[in-house]
Amino acid sequence: MQRGTFQLMKTVNKKIILNKIRTSEPISRAQIAKETGLTPPTVSSIVKELVDEGLVKESKLGESSGGRKPTMLHINSDAFYVIGVDAGPEMVECVLTDLTGEIYQRTSSSLKGQLSNERFLSLLKENIYAILQLSKIELEKIIGIGIAMHGVVDVESGRSLIAPNLNLRDIPIKDELSKEFDLTIKVENDARAMALGESWFGGHGDVDSMVAVNIGHGVGAGVVINGKLYHGSHDMAGELGHMTIDLHGDVCMCGNRGCLQTFVNGDAIVKRMKEQYNDVEEITAKEIYERALQGEAACVQILGETGNIIGIGLTNLIHLINPSKIVLGGGVMKSEKFLMPTILETIQDRALTSKSKETAVMVTKLGDDATLLGAVSLLLVELFDPVS
Amino acid sequence: MQRGTFQLMKTVNKKIILNKIRTSEPISRAQIAKETGLTPPTVSSIVKELVDEGLVKESKLGESSGGRKPTMLHINSDAFYVIGVDAGPEMVECVLTDLTGEIYQRTSSSLKGQLSNERFLSLLKENIYAILQLSKIELEKIIGIGIAMHGVVDVESGRSLIAPNLNLRDIPIKDELSKEFDLTIKVENDARAMALGESWFGGHGDVDSMVAVNIGHGVGAGVVINGKLYHGSHDMAGELGHMTIDLHGDVCMCGNRGCLQTFVNGDAIVKRMKEQYNDVEEITAKEIYERALQGEAACVQILGETGNIIGIGLTNLIHLINPSKIVLGGGVMKSEKFLMPTILETIQDRALTSKSKETAVMVTKLGDDATLLGAVSLLLVELFDPVS
DNA sequence: TAACTTAATTAATGATTTGAAAGTTATTTA
DNA sequence: TAAATAACTTTCAAATCATTAATTAAGTTA
Structure with a gap:
């Protein structure tokens, strides 16, 4: 109090x-x-x-x-610096930025192959040490380390509870790094970090509420209200990927049926392509996009359908969280050109009131570094602590 | 600022x-x-x-x-008084309470038959005048008037935008009442008012976030975060009833397919009963409940299924808004006995993490006056303005 | 060039409110 | 009955902003 x-x-x-x-x-x-x-x-x-x-x-x-x-x-943008880490399914990336998010140093390590918690943690530490040595910046000028970790994260304790793509569980990231570095450490789920980064660096001005949605291997989202991440009471707010939108849909990796991500992630797009055009050989989501670019009608159509379903998911989001802005990112959104028309159309079609139809929906302008900048923003938000 | x-x-x-x-x-x-x-x-x-x-x-x-x-x-509970109005589809109810929500006076009028905006507004005014005369309390001791209005409400302007069951639109409730009474006037959607009332009078202690869901003719919900209503940016947060949960479901009154309320409101329960047991004569949801009470297996089963689908809707809610508590109310929840087991089971089944499975889900303890007390709480929240 | 504007600093004074320490009151306990 | 204890009040010091005014600085405009 x-x-x-x-x-x-x-x-x-x-x-x-x-x-x-x-x-x-x-x-x-x-x-x-x-x-x-x-x-x-x-x-x-x-x-x-x-x-x-x-x-x-x-x-x-x-x-x-x-x-x-x-x-x-x-x-004074170089008064202080921040270390940001993106611990994704395939690699650890680490950057040092100034207060404006300008990147000064960058390191990374692959996470391929079998990993233990210990190995993962030492890879983290090695990258951070490397960044510190490269940059030659005194520890006093560094505000802290922000870590965007994929999977389920307990923010308060700074633990990764489940890291599905690394096949690891219960990694005490904050505790271990605190032993090693005398700095503030923030651990956050990657999609949520990305959302905060988007609201901080995305040039959205003073938006009261924003949701950033990442559509790639999975579908994750982060909710930002008055410039701060909204976690809900169990760090689950915005878990859009496993929202049920079809009672009789396919079984998802989570065990339920009809989760949004079984319709719109990369694999789902490929699967739908194969189902509808059963003469299709092996193909990737990226190839579907490329062929759509070359005018292949089937691919254009499949992406359009995907946009429809994303639109349905976003309409549910609009009706439940009702943000004033939705920002879309992630691998699948590279097909923006073919997805956005049907996404917007579906929202126009399905949102209940005229005001909610006006919800701003757009593709992120931060590129591949969105998650890294999100990790950085975890600390900047602390420093600047927006007053609402 | x-x-x-x-x-x-x-x-x-x-x-x-x-x-x-x-x-x-x-x-x-x-x-x-x-x-x-x-x-x-x-x-x-x-x-x-x-x-x-x-x-x-x-x-x-x-x-x-x-x-x-x-x-x-x-x-000092009788230092000030509050007037609360529940403007439902069928009648206007009006109460005067003290600061603890104790009801001192009560009036009501039927809304049956054809109505104009003017007639509706004068009914409101008449009830409020009646309450004032009955209670003989000086205007200075009354904090204000809270109005829980069904349908779509613009909170800022205090207008009812759409009142579907009265077939009215764009009623300037706040403006008109302000002309008549020199008091603070708050207008809010009924489900949202109910949610606030629940968090205020429901004895839930200090809950960081709570959603109250009303399941009756429709499905509405209100989101309370840190003791305050969360509206979202277009007063739509918690619009649970029109969340799509089945891409190929029945057409809803809103025009979309597969909205939650097409599965779980009163009419939907009756419809499912008729579909599955096609020898069923005319029956109401209430009768299905009563027959279930007497052990009729078909009715028990239909209600169980309904609970399942409510559970799916609530799981989506848990994953998106992630409240620490969900309180259920409304006519359909009178069948609590047959609904709750499958509701809880479904949430256990489908919620993603162990913590989110623990979300407290319960039936409201405030009875039929929940919405009225919600209307009252609109003003009490202002007076006591919780600090978080 | 003189007179006026706007920007910023400094200083003095005053108002509001909490904080710390000491004092008063009421009650229990030895 | 005296000492101890807890509840509450009084008094005064400290923090901080608002107000006002004076000062300095650096223009623009007539």
């Missing part, structure tokens, strides 16, 4: 100013005062603190509007 | 103390200080204000634990 103290007062104002600078840089002190309602002396004194701490810096003067030129303020 | 001011500090602490008293009454000043971390002088001075405002009152002394006896504090 956060009491009302002087400290609260101060930190609230400090965060308001810091976030104003972050979202509106370059901006002058006078402008901050005008927009936040704080008085110029208050703004001046807090900005001074921020400058002393190194988080904010002054730059060139701005344009005069009839008087003295304002001194413009910026986030 | 809420700045950090002395006022903020004060109101935060005041709300902490007020809510501590509300949830833990009777409680002494010393105990409040201990549990909130505020210092005794701070507690004393704020309690004094609350007593002066009439919201809190002192009662008998408590038991000594080796020193001066503590003075116990209570919410």
